[in-house]
Amino acid sequence: MDRPEEVSGRRSRWRRLRIALAVLSVFALAAAACGGDDDDDTSASDTTAEGAESLLGPENVASGEPIKVGMVSDGATQAFDNTDELRAAQAAAEYYNNHKGGIGGRPIEVVTCETGADPAGATDCANQLVEAEVVAVALSQSAVADSVWEPLHAAGIPTLFFQTSTEAMLADTTDSFVMVNPLATLYGTPIAAAEAEDTDKLAFVLIDVPQALATFESGAADEILDNAGLEYELIKVAPGTADMTVQMQQVVDAGAGVVQIVGNDAFCIAAIQGLTAVGYDGAITLISQCVTDATREALPGQLEGISITSTMALGAEDDPAYQLYLEVMDTYGEDVEDVPNAAAMGGYTVMSSLAVALQGISGDVTPATAAETIKAMSESDFPGADGLTFQCGGTAFTPQPAVCSNGSLRATLDADGFPASYEAVDSTDILP
Numbered sequence: 417m418d419r420p421e422e423v424s425g426r427r428s429r430w431r432r433l434r435i436a437l438a439v440l441s442v443f444a445l446a447a448a449a450c451g452g453d454d455d456d457d458t459s460a461s462d463t464t465a466e467g468a469e470s471l472l473g474p475e476n477v478a479s480g481e482p483i484k485v486g487m488v489s490d491g492a493t494q495a496f497d498n499t500d501e502l503r504a505a506q507a508a509a510e511y512y513n514n515h516k517g518g519i520g521g522r523p524i525e526v527v528t529c530e531t532g533a534d535p536a537g538a539t540d541c542a543n544q545l546v547e548a549e550v551v552a553v554a555l556s557q558s559a560v561a562d563s564v565w566e567p568l569h570a571a572g573i574p575t576l577f578f579q580t581s582t583e584a585m586l587a588d589t590t591d592s593f594v595m596v597n598p599l600a601t602l603y604g605t606p607i608a609a610a611e612a613e614d615t616d617k618l619a620f621v622l623i624d625v626p627q628a629l630a631t632f633e634s635g636a637a638d639e640i641l642d643n644a645g646l647e648y649e650l651i652k653v654a655p656g657t658a659d660m661t662v663q664m665q666q667v668v669d670a671g672a673g674v675v676q677i678v679g680n681d682a683f684c685i686a687a688i689q690g691l692t693a694v695g696y697d698g699a700i701t702l703i704s705q706c707v708t709d710a711t712r713e714a715l716p717g718q719l720e721g722i723s724i725t726s727t728m729a730l731g732a733e734d735d736p737a738y739q740l741y742l743e744v745m746d747t748y749g750e751d752v753e754d755v756p757n758a759a760a761m762g763g764y765t766v767m768s769s770l771a772v773a774l775q776g777i778s779g780d781v782t783p784a785t786a787a788e789t790i791k792a793m794s795e796s797d798f799p800g801a802d803g804l805t806f807q808c809g810g811t812a813f814t815p816q817p818a819v820c821s822n823g824s825l826r827a828t829l830d831a832d833g834f835p836a837s838y839e840a841v842d843s844t845d846i847l848p
Contacts, residue, residue: 422678424594442600447686450641452576466764470554471743472514472515472740473516473748475514476514476517477511477513478516478518478522478523479521479523480521481522482522482523482525483518483519483520483524483781484525485551485770486501486526486529486530486709486848487505487528487529487553487554488527488529488541488545488547488553488564489502490530490532490559490560491531491532491561491695495533495543498761500753501760502763503752503763504601504745504755504762504763505556506748506767508748508751509524509767512771514748516771516775519771519781520774520775520777520778520781527544529544532562534560535560537560538560538568542565542567543567545573546568546571550786551574551599551781551783551786552574552786552787552790553575554576554612555576555578555581556578556765556846557579557762561582561593565582569611572590573591576594576595576719576769576770577592578596578718578727578769579594579596579727586816589817590787592818593820594639594820595765595788596821597813597816597822597847599825599843600822601725601727602673603641603843604824604826604843604846605723605843606674606701607640607641607644607646608841609674609699609723609826610644610646610673610674613674613698615698616647616673616778617646617649618630618649618672618673619670619674619675619676620637620678621651621676621679622650622679623652623678623680623683624652624653630749637848640650640846640847640848642828643845643848646796647669651663653687657683657686661690661693664687664690664694666692667694668695670692672698672700674701675691676772677700677702677703677706679703680705680706681705681707681711683706684702684711685711685715686712688718693721700722700723701722701723701725702722704725704726706824707719711833712832715833719724719829719833720829720831721829722829724829724835725824725827726826727800728758728765728800729801731834732801735801737798737801738802742755745760748773762796767801768799769806770799770814771790772791772793772796772797772799774786774790776792776793782824791810792809798821804823804825804840805821812844822843822844822847824841825839826839826841
């Protein structure tokens with residue numbers, strides 16, 4: 417099929433591909449479990465206990481010498497506070513210790529560390545965890561993930577990161593594991609939307625910076641979209657462009673049934689306003705960084721029906737995985753300050769994933785046996801959303817052997833700009 421001039425024929429080696437705009441965040445929703453009153457109503461208490469047991473399962477208490485695992489977060493900084501990641505991870509460990517037999521029948525002992533979003537702090541955290549003799553380390557999100565990973569990898573300590581674009585980590589075959597495939601999160605939702613719209617033409621409206629264009633310039637986008645049987649138009653827009661009417665007219669002229677917008681919130685606001693101005697009536701998909709409170713304020717009522725990529729079913733009260741998360745937080749996460757928040761659920765999800773991956777461990781538990789156990793794990797349910805699975809060990813996506821899953825969620829926004837529904841998307845068949 418014809419390709420736009422902006423896309424070069426260069427195809428760099430996969431292990432050198434940088435994907436800096438992987439879709440790696442979801443939104444906090446106003447949804448939380450309601451606690452009961454502390455009264456003497458025995459029947460109400462019994463009902464609550466029965467409901468909790470049905471979600472948590474029967475007791476299966478771990479015993480013996482604890483197994484130390486690390487949990488790293490950027491924690492509290494002047495710009496943000498992600499310490500709920502650590503609290504929720506601890507709650508997840510307590511759930512596994514009391515209901516899943518911990519790891520290999522032994523209790524999980526979580527050793528936490530905060531980087532402060534500083535590279536030096538990240539390196540210090542890694543060194544602290546090496547000295548603490550942890551057997552594995554989990555991390556949900558971090559501005560300094562590379563600086564956490566490198567010393568741990570050098571020490572042979574396995575790492576399970578929820579998300580990363582670190583090329584060396586994605587290519588590692590020894591002791592690195594990544595829950596989310598960055599290519600799947602970038603392309604899964606727009607391709608799923610194209611199938612739903614029965615269109616064979618996509619338009620990508622990208623902020624004109626190297627990171628956003630990486631997969632197009634490497635040739636990855638060509639291969640993925642070829643596999644999906646789709647044509648595309650690539651439209652690059654300079655950062656800070658306030659009026660995108662001219663560029664959005666290109667989307668209409670191209671006959672695109674779906675447009676994917678990649679940029680920050682201000683960029684996406686201008687793009688959506690431009691699409692409205694030119695009368696575009698196709699489907700719109702966004703990366704999650706597009707939608708913030710500023711976006712909702714600037715586009716009241718205009719976000720309904722737009723899709724974003726999500727990596728957790730945050731706020732989906734009918735999702736069994738989210739229901740379990742709420743019950744675990746209600747039972748073991750009393751110190752978690754903002755339960756219906758991506759930071760907290762991310763900490764829970766990555767620690768739960770590590771516990772699941774290590775379930776089969778036995779004998780002498782060391783970093784080496786932990787890495788081998790993770791690589792030998794069977795396909796398992798993804799703790800962050802129903803309908804997704806993961807399996808580490810190099811089989812999910814061979815060009816990036818650290819990847820454990822090609823799944824993501826297509827979240828459809830409501831009129832207020834929050835996810836109203838989720839659909840599981842498996843990108844395995846479209847990946848190169």
